Amino acid sequence: MSDSIPTSFKFPLPVIGFAAWSGAGKTTLLANLLPLLQDRGINIAMIKHAHHNFDIDQPGKDSHTLRKAGADQMLIASRRRWALMTELEDETEPRLQNLLARIDIDKADIVLVEGFKQEQFPKIEVYRSGLNKPLLYPQDPNIIALVSDLRLNITLPCLDIDNPAKVAEFILRYCLEASTKLRNK
Template structure:
């Protein structure tokens, strides 16, 4: 990834496995370990972060793009993608200010090449992704899998274990 200025780590899984749930549990744990975390989430559906009826929404609907909304608490930039096209992760990294970050977590973009943790739940009967993705460095699952020794197996139901793996892997790289 040409535009990754800090380490990036993805969470790859089929829909419904629990990517957002696990990320929402491990982000506070990573922050407790001193990591400054950014996140990029790939959405597969049309979404709108702006509220119909608000001035910024009306101005964007009138044709302004990008629209920067800012207050003393937060900032959001809304940019229309024209023509519509599937986003590429490296292109999106250009828009993320990484200067104050230690790690960027990625939800989705599972078909792109960057380090990932695969999430797997045996009861959902999805095929394992690592078989076709050499970028997977670990699998967080809810059972015991017969996987190559080169992959680390984590417990998807133990967010502290997943966070410890990330801190060990990425803080060690940072200090080397």
């Protein structure tokens, strides 16, 4: 399995993306996977791509007021969490490799990525037949498995979208091949 990792992609932790057309159920699948992986002692970092403007702080909150007033970077912190928002001037999409540089690798065993389907890194395709969209596989050679509501006759592992435990097992097996850190869990 690890032979399918693009040679140009380098990161000290296993990185697996979830790519699909909008509405396929990436977020729902990930919300079901995260606790299953966490129950196995895996510390997970997440990166999510958004196709639109978004705010993590709400209007009326101090961080929102200060960011809107002109702070190019707004870091908000408490004893429970911190978040850094950086305003970007250019209109280009951020690169996954640049975002990965922001991950604290000492606090994570794996990075799961939602979106970034055009980037070259290992991905699991989430496919729903009802969307009437084409498969991303085999046009994307970085897809390592397919999660679907159909049983498809393909050469990749094809996992049931309604069985997140099997998807979690696949991820763990994949990561065990890619990382000695996970072998010690």
